[in-house]
Amino acid sequence: MGSGGAEPGTVRPGGRTARVRAAVLRAAGDTLAERGVAHLDLADIARRADVGKTTVYRRWGTVTSLVADLLMDMAEQSLPRTETGSLLGDLKANARLVQRTLADPRQGPLFKAMIAAATCEAKTAEALHHFYDIRVKEWAPCVQQAIDRGEVPEGTDTHEVIRAVSAPLYYRLLTTGDHLDEAAADRAAEAAAAAARAGAYLRNKGLG
Amino acid sequence: MGSGGAEPGTVRPGGRTARVRAAVLRAAGDTLAERGVAHLDLADIARRADVGKTTVYRRWGTVTSLVADLLMDMAEQSLPRTETGSLLGDLKANARLVQRTLADPRQGPLFKAMIAAATCEAKTAEALHHFYDIRVKEWAPCVQQAIDRGEVPEGTDTHEVIRAVSAPLYYRLLTTGDHLDEAAADRAAEAAAAAARAGAYLRNKGLG
DNA sequence: CCCATAACGGGACTCCAGTTTCGTTAATTG
DNA sequence: CAATTAACGAAACTGGAGTCCCGTTATGGG
Numbered sequence: 042m043g044s045g046g047a048e049p050g051t052v053r054p055g056g057r058t059a060r061v062r063a064a065v066l067r068a069a070g071d072t073l074a075e076r077g078v079a080h081l082d083l084a085d086i087a088r089r090a091d092v093g094k095t096t097v098y099r100r101w102g103t104v105t106s107l108v109a110d111l112l113m114d115m116a117e118q119s120l121p122r123t124e125t126g127s128l129l130g131d132l133k134a135n136a137r138l139v140q141r142t143l144a145d146p147r148q149g150p151l152f153k154a155m156i157a158a159a160t161c162e163a164k165t166a167e168a169l170h171h172f173y174d175i176r177v178k179e180w181a182p183c184v185q186q187a188i189d190r191g192e193v194p195e196g197t198d199t200h201e202v203i204r205a206v207s208a209p210l211y212y213r214l215l216t217t218g219d220h221l222d223e224a225a226a227d228r229a230a231e232a233a234a235a236a237a238r239a240g241a242y243l244r245n246k247g248l249g
Numbered sequence: 250m251g252s253g254g255a256e257p258g259t260v261r262p263g264g265r266t267a268r269v270r271a272a273v274l275r276a277a278g279d280t281l282a283e284r285g286v287a288h289l290d291l292a293d294i295a296r297r298a299d300v301g302k303t304t305v306y307r308r309w310g311t312v313t314s315l316v317a318d319l320l321m322d323m324a325e326q327s328l329p330r331t332e333t334g335s336l337l338g339d340l341k342a343n344a345r346l347v348q349r350t351l352a353d354p355r356q357g358p359l360f361k362a363m364i365a366a367a368t369c370e371a372k373t374a375e376a377l378h379h380f381y382d383i384r385v386k387e388w389a390p391c392v393q394q395a396i397d398r399g400e401v402p403e404g405t406d407t408h409e410v411i412r413a414v415s416a417p418l419y420y421r422l423l424t425t426g427d428h429l430d431e432a433a434a435d436r437a438a439e440a441a442a443a444a445a446r447a448g449a450y451l452r453n454k455g456l457g
Numbered sequence: 458c459c460c461a462t463a464a465c466g467g468g469a470c471t472c473c474a475g476t477t478t479c480g481t482t483a484a485t486t487g
Numbered sequence: 488c489a490a491t492t493a494a495c496g497a498a499a500c501t502g503g504a505g506t507c508c509c510g511t512t513a514t515g516g517g
Contacts, residue, residue: 049494052493052494053493056484057482057484058493079312079313084474092495094474096496098476156365157364157365160286160365161285170426174425204417204424208419212415212416212420215364216377216378231449232440236439242436260462266465269465290503292505300466301467304464304465307465459516460515461517464514465513466510474501475501476499480498481494483494484493486489
């Protein structure tokens with residue numbers, strides 16, 4: 042008698058198992074982008090992935106659980122940031138990247154759907170938080186460089202500045218129907234840079 | 250022969266019909282706050298509202314449609330803004346209001362759920378956009394006053410400044426697990442004020 | 458106050474998302 | 488290159504979300 046068996050896919054992760062995972066995550070992303078989280082049927086995803094629906098139910102069980110796995114997968118593929126030499130330049134590069142992603146006909150709806158899925162289950166929320174944590178950590182160094190250069194006051198919360206760039210873009214995506222253009226990206230970067238220079242993101246504000 | 254009949258609840262909107270709507274919207278809000286949009290059963294809501302499930306299905310039909318109605322209802326109850334005499338003071342008052350709402354154990358999850366529901370259906374999205382449009386319009390005058398006072402450059406997009414206050418709070422609510430405290434609210438207000446003063450929210454940037 | 462009928466509500470019914478069963482395929486190990 | 492068994496997949500099954508039917512309640516107009 043064994044311990045009851047680990048999660049499916051952990052003992053023989055190679056070959057077919059990996060192919061099935063890739064196909065299912067691909068199909069899940071496509072379907073999420075097209076239809077959103079609601080009324081999402083795992084059997085549909087299985088059909089699109091050319092995989093038995095039993096397999097999908099056994100390995101992931103629920104839509105939110107599948108989204109969590111998709112987020113784990115996406116978190117691993119982080120694209121390197123570009124460096125321009127100035128805070129505003131770096132933040133604009135970041136803002137443009139976010140804007141292009143959210144304005145993309147596939148990626149935009151996909152991100153909306155993943156955010157929606159994260160509101161439904163703790164595990165999915167955790168995966169989403171991890172995903173954004175990685176993105177923020179990837180870009181935070183450009184703010185540190187600005188601090189070192191003297192562009193931004195010492196004690197500035199670098200992560201908070203990076204989040205400040207994305208925030209208005211996501212807010213607009215979710216709460217308005219407006220198109221996200223490059224002007225919006227530039228405005229987000231300029232606002233974050235101006236606020237950072239003015240010391241709005243200093244840690245331990247108002248404790249003295 | 251008639252035209253086939255209008256939507257239920259439009260011909261005799263008084264008395265019982267209004268009571269039923271109020272009870273159902275109340276129950277819908279409670280359930281959304283507790284469980285989120287996923288796996289939400291209209292029969293559950295009907296039971297909690299002490300209303301026949303047939304009635305709920307007939308008048309609203311789907312969860313997203315019910316959320317849309319809830320948003321219409323909430324949009325009508327706009328609380329008046331306070332005036333402090335300075336841009337930063339007004340923006341802080343706004344930020345604190347948003348922060349308290351999102352940090353509230355009932356309202357926070359409710360807003361998350363409504364945002365999630367809006368990603369699933371156009372009609373619900375429209376209702377959400379309308380809701381935020383009203384909130385933004387309610388607070389935008391305080392930015393106009395700051396322009397008149399000379400605190401902020403002429404040509405500043407007043408709506409964009411108000412959105413800039415809320416954006417980081419919503420972004421944090423959705424993409425991190427962190428608690429929204431008053432410090433976060435103040436930081437959001439200060440950043441928006443600093444960026445506005447620096448001219449980051451001027452309309453028609455980069456067209457000349 | 459009374460009538461016509463809008464709107465509600467209980468209960469039976471349907472249909473499909475999710476589960477269970479069991480046989481098949483192929484990843485790993487020596 | 489077998490042997491072992493993890494993982495897959497087709498098909499039958501089940502439970503409950505959503506629909507339908509029809510009798511009941513009570514609103515709004517005259």
